[in-house]
Amino acid sequence: MRPEALALLAAACWAVSSLFSAPPAQRLGAFAFSRWRMVFASLILWGLALASGGWRSLDMATVALLGLSGVVGIFIGDTALFSCMNRLGPRRSGVLYATHALFSGVLAWALLGEVLWGWALLGSGLLVGGVMVAVAWGKRGDETHVWEQTRGPLAIGVALGLLSALCQSLGTLMIKPLMGTGIDPVAASATRMSLALAAHTLLFASGWSGARAKAPLRRHDGFLIFMSAAVAMALGMTLILIALRDGQAGLVAVMSSVTPVLILPLLWLIYRRRPGAGAWLGAVLAVVGTAFILV
Structure with missing residues (x-):
């Protein structure tokens, strides 16, 4: 399967998982939720x-780089x-x-010398633009669902979102050269996950109150996590690593960014209300962009 198609499948995985993630993340807090999620993911992957x-493909130098990428x-x-x-x-x-x-596109150009041209460049622009349009203008004007409310200062939420995007890009690009060496993608994902979990555990052990759960873990929370x-x-992160092995890092990142568009019809099922006109326009742009990339 083409790397771009694998990245698209990973985006679908992340879209579906966001519906499992939102309730326990709000109840337990971001740090406790992330810690428990890494525990489950590490057990599955290992x-x-x-x-x-696949663990035999690992060595100390590889583990160190994967660990930094995971953190x-x-x-x-x-x-x-x-x-x-x-x-x-x-x-x-x-x-x-x-x-x-x-x-990712800028960093892949600056660090790896990757450049997008032709249909891939046009498709990438349409896809990213479509994602922005679909999500930014995809809400109906009278939507009052709890997930549409702002908690705390808006600027802090925006800063956290941009930080997460930058860290995702850096973490992925760090291991792009490594994936071409024949390392097992599942073992690589397991290593990244475990060392990220170790960092979370150290933070929890430090006694910082923000790392502690806001509420006890319930059975239903555990299932959703x-x-x-x-x-x-x-599944999703392993698919991305496989895509990185054979594809351009910038193009893989562009394809995986379609997650928010895929989330919209899923949220429709929860809201029981049709998304706004902007969602449909953005989805069309994203589909056309994807088609240009895959031609």
Whole structure:
């Protein structure tokens, strides 16, 4: 399967997982939610890596680089994303997170010498523009769902969303060269996850009150977090690493940024109300852009 198609599948995984993530993230807090999600994801990924023998592709130098990528992209990036989601909801946090495609394109050009031309460049512009239009103007004017409310200062929520996007880009680009060496993608995901979890654990052990859960973990919370970990982190992130192995980092990032557009019809199922006209326009632009990229 083409790397761009794999990135699109990863975006679908992240869209589905956001519906599992929002309720427990708001109830437990971003740090506690992220920590539990990493626990489940690490168990799933290491089980697969041990069963397949993929762990044998790891060495100390590889582990160090994967660990740094995990701390930046998962520990900082994911925690910032869910802090943003708790403040702004999944729709608006989605448009901020989608800027990781722009960050990735610039950083891939500056650090890896990757340049997009022709249909890929046109398609990337349409896709990213479509995502922004769909999410920014996708809400109906009379929408009052709790996920559309702003909690705390808007500027802090925006800053957290942009930080999560930048960290996602940096964390991904760090390991782009590594994925071409034959390392097992599942073992790589497991290593990134485990070392990000170690950073979370150290923060929790420090006694900082912000790292503690706002409420006790309930059985239903645990189920939702497990589903989020399995779909987004075990499957989605592994698909991205496979896509990076064979594709351009900037193009993979652009394709994976379609997540917010895919979230809109899912939110429709929850709201029981049709998205606004901007959502449809943005979705059309994103589909056309995707078609140009895949031609």
